[in-house]
Amino acid sequence: MNSDAEVSASHFLFEMEKEKAFPYLGFGLGLRSKHFQYILNNKPEIDWFEIISENFIDSKGFPRYVIHQIAERYPVVMHGVSMSIGSTDPINFDYLKKLKVMEKEINAQWISDHLCWTGVLGKNTHDLLPLPLNEETLKHVVERIKVVSDFLERPLVLENPSSYLQFKSDTLTEWDFIREMANQSDCRLLLDLNNVYVSSFNHQFDPFEYVKALPLEKVVQFHLAGHLNKGTHIIDTHDNHVVQAVWELYQKTIQLTGPVSTLLEWDSNIPEFPELKKEVLKAKAIFENGKLPEEVLISNNTETVSNALSTTPAI
Amino acid sequence: MSDLKQIQEWMVGVITHPKGAVIGAEETSINDQHWNIQSVVSPSDTLTSEQRIGIYHNGYFARLIECFKVEYRGLLNALGEKLFQHFAWNFLLEHPSTSYTLNDLGKLFPSFLESTLLENESAPESWQLFILDVAKFERTFTEVYNGEGHETLLDTKSSNQLQTSPAIVMLDLKFPVAECIGHFREDNFTSFPEPMISHYVFTRQNYMVKVYRLEDSEYQILLDWKSGVLDSCPDTFRQKWKAIGVGY
Numbered sequence A: 001m002n003s004d005a006e007v008s009a010s011h012f013l014f015e016m017e018k019e020k021a022f023p024y025l026g027f028g029l030g031l032r033s034k035h036f037q038y039i040l041n042n043k044p045e046i047d048w049f050e051i052i053s054e055n056f057i058d059s060k061g062f063p064r065y066v067i068h069q070i071a072e073r074y075p076v077v078m079h080g081v082s083m084s085i086g087s088t089d090p091i092n093f094d095y096l097k098k099l100k101v102m103e104k105e106i107n108a109q110w111i112s113d114h115l116c117w118t119g120v121l122g123k124n125t126h127d128l129l130p131l132p133l134n135e136e137t138l139k140h141v142v143e144r145i146k147v148v149s150d151f152l153e154r155p156l157v158l159e160n161p162s163s164y165l166q167f168k169s170d171t172l173t174e175w176d177f178i179r180e181m182a183n184q185s186d187c188r189l190l191l192d193l194n195n196v197y198v199s200s201f202n203h204q205f206d207p208f209e210y211v212k213a214l215p216l217e218k219v220v221q222f223h224l225a226g227h228l229n230k231g232t233h234i235i236d237t238h239d240n241h242v243v244q245a246v247w248e249l250y251q252k253t254i255q256l257t258g259p260v261s262t263l264l265e266w267d268s269n270i271p272e273f274p275e276l277k278k279e280v281l282k283a284k285a286i287f288e289n290g291k292l293p294e295e296v297l298i299s300n301n302t303e304t305v306s307n308a309l310s311t312t313p314a315i
Numbered sequence B: 001m002s003d004l005k006q007i008q009e010w011m012v013g014v015i016t017h018p019k020g021a022v023i024g025a026e027e028t029s030i031n032d033q034h035w036n037i038q039s040v041v042s043p044s045d046t047l048t049s050e051q052r053i054g055i056y057h058n059g060y061f062a063r064l065i066e067c068f069k070v071e072y073r074g075l076l077n078a079l080g081e082k083l084f085q086h087f088a089w090n091f092l093l094e095h096p097s098t099s100y101t102l103n104d105l106g107k108l109f110p111s112f113l114e115s116t117l118l119e120n121e122s123a124p125e126s127w128q129l130f131i132l133d134v135a136k137f138e139r140t141f142t143e144v145y146n147g148e149g150h151e152t153l154l155d156t157k158s159s160n161q162l163q164t165s166p167a168i169v170m171l172d173l174k175f176p177v178a179e180c181i182g183h184f185r186e187d188n189f190t191s192f193p194e195p196m197i198s199h200y201v202f203t204r205q206n207y208m209v210k211v212y213r214l215e216d217s218e219y220q221i222l223l224d225w226k227s228g229v230l231d232s233c234p235d236t237f238r239q240k241w242k243a244i245g246v247g248y
């Protein structure tokens, strides 16, 4: 049996390991091809970048060159959209291999993806589809997290998705599912507060109750983004400023978590880099002096598709 | 329905069905059984089960067609929104994505257009041939941008002999696409150009894609050098081809 001293020493070592594996990075931005040239030319002051892994792992051209340059100057996190951790199709080890290669090349801080599935029977919808939240799915996801993190030789980080439907076969709330998933596996959490808000509107629950029910010590990163409120439901468009209610949720959440690496995502109608930076600095101001930003009342929002994923260059 | 695999197969059947989610559910069977949407998806206070799964149905087509629009922006402007959507939609039904990456999605679009447009056409119209040229051109641009180049090979190159860059792609088109594509992609499409035999070479220098027009004779010689019929670069072109990134 361990003595008290042994227990606290091992707890201390665990905390040290966690620090090393998931350092606090500050306030970062999602790297988008629109800003490649600006970043190379201006080397803007920003704490860190997050890449969409799929936009880089197969490139033998400019995107790969850019990420090598950026990784020399900034910490980089790899965020994927294709792991399909909840799918009943076999795990794609070729894809995981490519993640691993890139992770080494750019010394990625961690690798994340979403609690979702993207397709089945070999067909990929390229959407982050919701899972039925029950014991069967929980067992399936936990098993696959173990396989993936063993292969990647590091804990996987999973993000709560935004969703537009719930299944009749749900027996767990999303927060109970995620808490159990984190407890039963070695995964860490990427808490997307915009997604919590979007889903809370679509499924009528209290977003802060959701946050409070999570194992917050496992949260290694936040996402913030904008969305489109259609009145009857919200679409997670990532095409606009973060809404006030999400800033408020962020403000309340960081009072519980303390400093957690925070990242702004903006995927459609992407503004110029300085405006993007201004948006993430709003999070920094909330963190440093609790000050909520001025509310953006009018925005020229036209997109209705969630999470655009393409990065084809302009001719 | 509770089995995870069954739910996933059912949902993909429904949200990728060409006639919408409701008919999709009627026409999707898993192990010879049909499920109506209400038996699988819960409604919310504001949306029915059908409307909720409909969001994913709309999203599937809209998202992927949006990717086509970015890659084939010149084609979109030349065809117009309605016709472009029609082709992209039909393409998706025939060639749904089976890859983790969206990079592969548009690969077969030019050949799909070719078989669709020229099917039963003994004498294709000029606009049809132009459309096919634009599609080929835009896809080639994407592939050269993402593909292998000689940028990282320069440091390890041992011989002084000029070698063909792995980046180069040669295109033999019926229209002067390179000269007008920039204009089209800027939403300034007004009319089709006159036909003109156009030999192009796509190269890449410092990761930037460049396209050059070549005279017929130069094009033929480059083809020979690239395919190994000529074992070294002809002196006449050595300087130029090095300068434009055809060789390194």
Ligand SMILES: [Fe+2]
Residues within 6 Å of the ligand: A159, A192, A195, A223, A265
């Ligand atoms: Fe996110």
